Amino acid sequence: MTATAKKTVSADSSNPLGTIVNLWPYMWPSDRPDLKMRVVWATVFLLASKLVLLLVPYFFKWATDALNGKMDMADIVPSFLLGAVMLVIAYNFARIFQAGLNQLRDALFASVGQYAVRQLAYRTFVHLHRLSLRFHLERRTGGLSRVIERGTKGIETIVRFTILNSVPTIIEFLLTAIVFWAGYGFSYVLVTAVTVALYIWFTVRASDWRISIRRSMNESDTEANTKAIDSLLNFETVKYFGNEEMEARRFDQSMARYERAATQVWTSLGWLNFGQALIFGVGTAVMMVMSALAVQRGDQTIGDFVFINAMLIQLAIPLNFIGFVYREIRQGLTDIEQMFDLLEVEAEVEDSPDAQPLAIKAGAIAFRDVHFAYDPARPILKGVSFEVPAGKTVAVVGPSGAGKSTLSRLLYRFYDVQQGAITIDGQDVRDVTQKSLRAAIGMVPQDTVLFNDTIAYNIRYGRPDASDEEVRAAAEIAQISGFIEHLPDGFKSMVGERGLKLSGGEKQRVAIARTVLKSPPILILDEATSALDTRTEQEIQAALEIVSKNRTTLVIAHRLSTVVGADEIIVLKDGRIAERGTHAGLLRQNGLYASMWNRQREATEAEEHLKQVREADEMGVVVRQPAPGE
The missing domain is CATH 1.20.1560.10 (ABC transporter type 1, transmembrane domain)
Incomplete structure (x- = not known):
C-alpha cells in the first residue's frame, strides 16, 4: 500500500x-x-x-x-x-x-x-x-x-x-x-x-x-x-x-x-x-x-x-x-x-525506528530486573532476574498468579517491560524487530487452538512453505503420525472449530509438530501438559524432551513432575523469585518448592489409589485403604 x-x-x-x-x-x-x-x-x-x-x-x-x-x-x-x-x-x-x-x-x-x-x-x-x-x-x-x-x-x-x-x-x-x-x-x-x-x-x-x-x-x-x-x-x-x-x-x-x-x-x-x-x-x-x-x-x-x-x-x-x-x-x-x-487505535507494542533483525548466535536469554504490571495498581513482576543459558532448559514454577505466563508474553513482546530488560544473546528485545524475534521462538501453549482446517494445514502453519515430507517428519517426531494415518482422510482430515474434533493430547501433539517444523532456536513450553491426564502427559513430555534437545528452552509449569530434569528451576511467588536451583537441591531446601512437590505427589497418589479402587470394583476385589502417613 x-x-x-x-x-x-x-x-x-x-x-x-x-x-x-x-x-x-x-x-x-x-x-x-x-x-x-x-x-x-x-x-x-x-x-x-x-x-x-x-x-x-x-x-x-x-x-x-x-x-x-x-x-x-x-x-x-x-x-x-x-x-x-x-x-x-x-x-x-x-x-x-x-x-x-x-x-x-x-x-x-x-x-x-x-x-x-x-x-x-x-x-x-x-x-x-x-x-x-x-x-x-x-x-x-x-x-x-x-x-x-x-x-x-x-x-x-x-x-x-x-x-x-x-x-x-x-x-x-x-x-x-x-x-x-x-x-x-x-x-x-x-x-x-x-x-x-x-x-x-x-x-x-x-x-x-x-x-x-x-x-x-x-x-x-x-x-x-x-x-x-x-x-x-x-x-x-x-x-x-x-x-x-x-x-x-x-x-x-x-x-x-x-x-x-x-x-x-x-x-x-x-x-x-x-x-x-x-x-x-x-x-x-x-x-x-x-x-x-x-x-x-x-x-x-x-x-x-x-x-x-x-x-x-x-x-x-x-x-x-x-x-x-x-x-x-x-x-x-x-x-x-x-x-x-x-x-x-495505537498499537501498544511498536518496533523502534532503528530496530534491527534479531541476530541469533547461541540463543541465550536473560531477564534483568524485570518489572511489569497489566494494571498499575496491581504489579505482577517485581524485579525478576534470571538467565536461560544457550542450549539449556530453565523451568519457572510457582502458585497461580505468581507471574509465570507473563514471562512468556514479555519474551514474545506481546507487552513491553516497564522497568528492566529482556535480552537474547545480549540484544534487548525492544531494539529488534518483532517479526525476527517471533521467528526465533517456538511456543507450545497450554491451550492449543487450531484453525478450522486440515491437520496438514495446522502443522504446516509452523512453516507455510514446508513440503509434505517435512510435515510428515514433524508429525513423527511429535508422535502423532500413527494417529493421523489411521484417520479416513489422513493429513487432510478436518480438525473442526478450534480443533474440537481432536482430544487434548492430539491437539498438543499437533502444536508440537508445527513447532518442530518451525525449528526455532528458542522454545517456550507454557504449561503444555497441565490440562492432560497423567498417561497423556507422560507421552507428550517424551515428545517435548526430543523437541527441546539442544535448544534454549523456557518451561512454564504447574505440574512439577514435568520439570525434574531441568537444568535450573525458578520458583516464583508474588512476582519475585523465592527459590532457585535443581530439583534435588530445592527438595533439600525444604521450602516452597518442596511443599508444592509434596502436595502434588500426594494428590497424584490419591488419584492413582482412586483409579485402583474403581478398577477393583469392576473386578469385585477389595482394596485396602492406606493408613495415615503411608
Whole structure:
C-alpha cells in the first residue's frame, strides 16, 4: 500500500467533500496507472452522458411542437429530421444512448471502487494483527467481525455513491439552471433553486435524525451477533448445562431491540420520502402553472410546457439521488465509524525506528530486573532476574498468579517491560524487530487452538512453505503420525472449530509438530501438559524432551513432575523469585518448592489409589485403604 493511502480516514467526516478527500488516495492509487485511466474514462463518459441527457427534453419539445404544427427549426436542424416521427425516434435513441453511457461509466469505475474496498479492508485486517494482546483480550470476536463487515460495506457505499451520484447530480443541476435561465428567464431558475435548497435542507435534517436510530440498530445488531458467536463457540458448555433456552432468550432479547430499532428506521424512511415528494411536488406545480400561464399568453408553446416538465422529471431523478446519496453516505459513515476507531487505535507494542533483525548466535536469554504490571495498581513482576543459558532448559514454577505466563508474553513482546530488560544473546528485545524475534521462538501453549482446517494445514502453519515430507517428519517426531494415518482422510482430515474434533493430547501433539517444523532456536513450553491426564502427559513430555534437545528452552509449569530434569528451576511467588536451583537441591531446601512437590505427589497418589479402587470394583476385589502417613 502506498504511503499516501495510509492516511487515517476520519470517522468524524460527515460531508461528501471531506469523504472524497480522505478516500481519494484509494480511488486514485499511485501504484495502479490502469485504475487511474479507468477513472479518467469514467469521468469522460459521465460528462458525455449528461450532455446527451440534456438533449432528451429538447427532442421531446421539438416532437411535441411538430405534432402541434408549431415547429420552426429549419435554420438549425435539417428538414428531414424535423418530422414528428424522426424526432420521437431521436428522443428515444438519446435516452437509450445516455443509459448506455451511464452503464459504461459504472462498469469502468467498478474495479476502482472494489480496489478501494479491498485496500481499506486489508489495512484494517493488518492493523488488527498489529494491535496488542491486551486489545484482543478485551474485545468480543463476534462484535469485532460484524464491525469489520459493516465497515467494509460502508466504505463501498461511500466510494460508489459519492463519485457515481453526487458529482453527476451537481453537473445536471448546473446544466438545468443554465438552460432555464437562457430559455425562460431568472424566475424559473429561482423556483428551481428554492425547490432544490428546501429539498436538500429537509433531507439533511431528516437524515441526521435517522442516524441516531441507525446507530441504535447497529448496536443491537452487534450485540445479537456477539451473543450468537459466543454461544456457538461455547456449544459444548451450553450442552453441558442444558442452557439452550437461556441462550435463545438472550439472543432473542437482543434481536427484539434490533427489531424495534429497524422498524423505526423504516418508518422514518417513509416520512423522509413523503417530505421529499411534497417539496418537489410543490416546486413542480409552481413551475408548471407559470408555464401554463405563459402558453395561454402566447409566450410559450405546448412544446415549451412539456420541455419544462421533462426537465423537472429528469432533475427529480438525480435530486432524489442527492437525498439517497446523503443518507447512504451518512449511514455508511455510521457503519464505518467503529472501523475507523479501530484504525485509530495505537498499537501498544511498536518496533523502534532503528530496530534491527534479531541476530541469533547461541540463543541465550536473560531477564534483568524485570518489572511489569497489566494494571498499575496491581504489579505482577517485581524485579525478576534470571538467565536461560544457550542450549539449556530453565523451568519457572510457582502458585497461580505468581507471574509465570507473563514471562512468556514479555519474551514474545506481546507487552513491553516497564522497568528492566529482556535480552537474547545480549540484544534487548525492544531494539529488534518483532517479526525476527517471533521467528526465533517456538511456543507450545497450554491451550492449543487450531484453525478450522486440515491437520496438514495446522502443522504446516509452523512453516507455510514446508513440503509434505517435512510435515510428515514433524508429525513423527511429535508422535502423532500413527494417529493421523489411521484417520479416513489422513493429513487432510478436518480438525473442526478450534480443533474440537481432536482430544487434548492430539491437539498438543499437533502444536508440537508445527513447532518442530518451525525449528526455532528458542522454545517456550507454557504449561503444555497441565490440562492432560497423567498417561497423556507422560507421552507428550517424551515428545517435548526430543523437541527441546539442544535448544534454549523456557518451561512454564504447574505440574512439577514435568520439570525434574531441568537444568535450573525458578520458583516464583508474588512476582519475585523465592527459590532457585535443581530439583534435588530445592527438595533439600525444604521450602516452597518442596511443599508444592509434596502436595502434588500426594494428590497424584490419591488419584492413582482412586483409579485402583474403581478398577477393583469392576473386578469385585477389595482394596485396602492406606493408613495415615503411608
